Amino acid sequence: MNQAREAQHHAPNKLKSGNPATRAAAERQVAAGAPPRITWRNWVGGARLRTLPLAVAPVVAGAGIAQMLQSFSWPLSILALAVAVFLQIGVNYANDYSDGVRGTDEFRVGPARLTGSGLVNPKHVLVTALVFFGLAAAAGFAAVVLSGRWWFLAVGVVAIIAAWFYTGGKKPYGYMGLGEIMVFIFFGLVATVGTVWLQSDIIPQEAWFAGVGIGLFAVAVLIVNNLRDIPTDRLAGKNTLSVRIGAGWSKALFITCVVLPLAVPLIFLLFYPGMVFVLFVFVLVGPAILIVLTAKTPKELILVLQLTSFAALFYGVALGYAFGF
Template identity: 80%
Template sequence: MNAAKDRRKSGNPAVRAAAERQAETGAPPRITWRNWVGGARLRTLPLAIAPVAAGAGIAHMVRDFSWPLTLLALAVAVFLQIGVNYANDYSDGIRGTDEFRVGPARLTGSGLVNPKKVLVTALVFFGLAAAAGLVAVVLSGRWWFLALGVVAILAAWFYTGGKRPYGYAGLGEVMVFIFFGLVATVGTVWLQTEIQTQEAWFAGVGVGLFAVAVLVVNNIRDIPTDRLAGKRTLSVRIGDRASRALYIACVLLPFAVPALFGIANPGMLLVWLVMLIVAPCVLIVITAKTPRELILVLQLTSLAALAYGVLLGVAFAF
């Protein structure tokens, strides 16, 4: 009994949450596979797939496309994204940020899972990303990608981890643009070819802006709770109205890419179909008053990002 009381007074928010949950139910929390799947945040995976799809299309355009290297690049991106999600769950949970959030319970912050298990899971997925990346480097002979991989994993961890996470300082959008836009897209191309193309950079910008849009709308929803938790995201810093304007810019500017390359690549007409998803999102963001509406925009924007990356890759390839 005294041990349970001590745990409820713990300075670790995750330990305290677990003790309080056990006190309420009279039994340790029961963990199911659905809890772990929820922790992986699968709805974010389109942001990992989109840049690889766009980059693969450009590699096909210059006649250096490789299925093995493309699939390995996809594995790196997906494993890294899942690792980031579990790492965020762990870091936010032990820091106490998730005490203020609304929405589905997090593994660590809710006390459902021992924080160390969540940390180990994050490290396993980082390890899988590193292994896939190492195989890709061996096959391609581009050894400098090893340094890029190390930087990517460090960036993934310090998003919410460490003493001064950059995600708490309003720099999350910048890093998302760099790694889920430029690095992932251009990296997929460079992994397969030595030909330097401007298309890779333009595609990286377009895909990266969609990734930023997803983070922005997520942070708009969380402005009140992030303020309580002391999490100074970009949206907390610039406010609700400016964040909505930023979101709109991020989902509209990517269409400059199909406009620019449309004459040389008639398939770019397909990319404009993504506007069928984007237009409703813009309208909802302008008028939204509840978190539920913003969650819908979050889901639709992730879908739009995936469609944009895939269709852009197809347009460049064929």
């Protein structure tokens, strides 16, 4: 009884919260007699580091293509990488905040989120997201100053707006089944082609092909994530593409998105012998496909998320090496 009272003393604001997820989490903590605790591991978990390969892959591929054009710049490539990574982390915290305050994460399967678990004041999560968006903007501004390509400022503004409205705002496009399209555009074409364009006046066809391949891997990661969450997203009213088309078509779309990128190294194999190494990505893709086809529970798909993220990173790095060296 004393432990329960102590827990309630530690979480009075959360028990009165208008956020259903925060309130429910606090009630469970009080009932268990355990006051809410927050550690650095919770914040690291909120950054969702396993999604960072999706930010690194297009920049490395773009840098390799810039090397091919003999216009590679270490400072500009590092700044492009900083923009991509900071923006990805900012998106992850923004999603944590937006899904949490809506109560969406109350139904989710997987690691507890900062906001939805009630461990952290939602405003603190929002501020953290804004800090990383600010870091991305600062790195982007430095890249613009060094390159002299001032119109990239507009690209950066659009990217940050797209990042926020994925799950933020009154009508987030991630809740309308449009997340895959935006992920393909920004984590594929914009990030890859943008890295090249930042360093060169020439945008070769290799950049567009690489952007398509990497973009498809990014879409595959989102699809398997949403495939895992179909039952809970339906309960929360989150109408992702997977909720709209169902598990069967989601699996077919996932397989398509991890197989089609293999066409890129096959197309360029005669011109860039290093493309043979890119084909080894199937070592990761093959098991991911097998698990998707045979998975019986949502938790099994977590491994597919990891395999696909690493496949995207391997694919981007291998493409960059094949084009650049």
